[in-house]
Amino acid sequence: MGFPALMGRYQVGKTIGEGTFAKVKIAVDMKNGKTVAVKILDKKMVLERSLMHQVEREIGAMKILHHPNIVRIHEVIASKSKIYIVMEYVSGGQLSEKMSCHSIMSETEARKYFQQLIDAVDYCHSQGVYHRDLKPENLLIDSRGNLKLSDFGLSALRRPGNLLSTACGSPSYVAPEVIVRKKYDGAAADVWSCGVVLFELLAGFLPFQDRNMMNLYRKIARAECKLPEWFTAPQKKLLAKLLDPNPLRRAKVGEIIEDSWFRLDYKSVAENVCGWALPENTFQVMKMGEPMVLESPRQATFINAFQLISMSNDLDLSGLFGEQKTKLFARYSKTETMKRIHVAAKDASLSIVRMIGSKVNLHASEKLTRSIPHIMVSVEVIEVTSMHCMIEIYKSTRAIKPYEEFCKSLSIILE
Incomplete structure (x- = not known):
């Protein structure tokens, strides 16, 4: 069958x-x-x-x-x-499976995988994506023996230099600054994880091990690990830069690429990469037809880049979990946009029942109903720039007509 x-x-x-x-x-x-x-x-x-x-x-x-x-x-x-x-489809399985079959990997093969890992991580960072869960289980090998980075479930998207705060990742590979729950640089945290992977590739075991989680974290925080005697001087030098517990002193990706041990037989794929680069300015129209901006630490109301990706016509993620909503784009300030929402609500015979910050809840006008009013439409205004806003309109399960009338009215008013 x-x-x-x-x-x-x-x-x-x-x-x-x-x-x-x-x-x-x-x-x-x-x-x-x-x-x-x-x-x-x-x-x-x-x-x-x-x-x-x-x-x-x-x-x-x-x-x-x-x-x-x-x-x-x-x-x-x-x-x-x-x-x-x-x-x-990546047919060669996980790097962790390959490592388990070889007690110690050859230096040439370990270096090739590390070079390809750094190439992938460097590219991710150039796009503002920080993986935050780099480990052999998330590194796949294709039919040609090349490495492929996967599993971006814990990733974050920020403009380079903006700090992250969510503690995540696998314990043995996580950076010291993430463990202590401080704000951290996503790029530096990824570099630490790359250092742990390189150590494991060359040694056949992890640099930081302990059955007690607190002892493990203590070792990681102090970078307490014993280097095997077969490690060469160039390998030790590079690992010392990668596994520096101080993220400010830790090697940057550019410094790793310039390292003499790393550059041996190195073949960069940068010239063949055709990616989607993040813009320098905060507002730009993407090919997919939606504006793209990055989350600003100074103004939390600015839209997050992942939210914006989900708003694109090319990949609307909102429908994945059954949400029913309409998205509109306004070329007005947030204050002017809110005024137009009020007008559209009146046109659709809806009244504002509650307004909290950028969120507005609407229900049927009291003249049209004798029962206790229930929320029919919810509206959220997300400020993109001082003169551009994204509007998300949600409907209740029994408010199809008011929802449609409101959306139609607001669309006309925003033109």
Whole structure:
């Protein structure tokens, strides 16, 4: 008996990976015969565990990254109960599996994987993406023996220099500054993780190990690790720069690339990369038809880049979890935009029941109902620049007509 087809295009086959709330299956694209990987997520389980933002981050990051050493995403398909992420199929398995088969990897092979890891991380950082969970389990090997970075579920998108605050990652690979829950530089934290991976590639074991989690964190915070006697002087020199507990002294990616040990047989893929670069200015129209800006630490109301990716027509992530909303773009200040929302509400016979900051709740006018008013439409205004705003309009399950009338009125007013 054959395997079922997904959305009439992908012939889904056997399971090749399984996690807590997701399975990865091999599939064939029936249009071109190419093999792909399909990550299948249980929507109910994702919602119950409040992992919606993690899924959106993973899809959003993979959508904007185009690099030979990063797993590509092809498309996202959503049903009532499942989310299907169709990705590039990487046939060689995880780097961790390869490492378990070799007690110690050859220096040449270890260096090649490390070079490709740094190339991928350097590219991610140039796009404002910080992985935050770099480890051999998230590094795949393709049929040609090349490394592919995957799993962006814990990634963050910030303008270079902006600090992060969420503590995340795998304990043995996480940077000291992340453990102590201080604000940290995503690039420096990723470099530390790369250093741990390099150590493991060359030694065959982790630099920081302890069954007691507090002792493990203490060792990481002090960078207490013993270098194997077979490590060469150039290897020790580079590792000392990578595993510096002080993030300000830790090597930058550019310094790693200039290291003499790293540069041996190094073949950069930078000239072949055709990516999606972040703009210098805070407002720019993307090819997908939506403006893109970055989160500003000085003004929290400015839209986050991942939110903006989700708003694009090319990849609207809001529908993945059953949200029903309309998005409009206003070329007015936030104050002027709010005034137009008031006018549109009046046109649709809706009254403002509550207004908190940038959020407005609307219900049917008292003249039209004798019952206790319930919220029919919710509106949120997200400031992009001083003269550009994004408007998100949500409807209640029983407010189709008022919602449609309000959206229509506001669209006309904003023209």
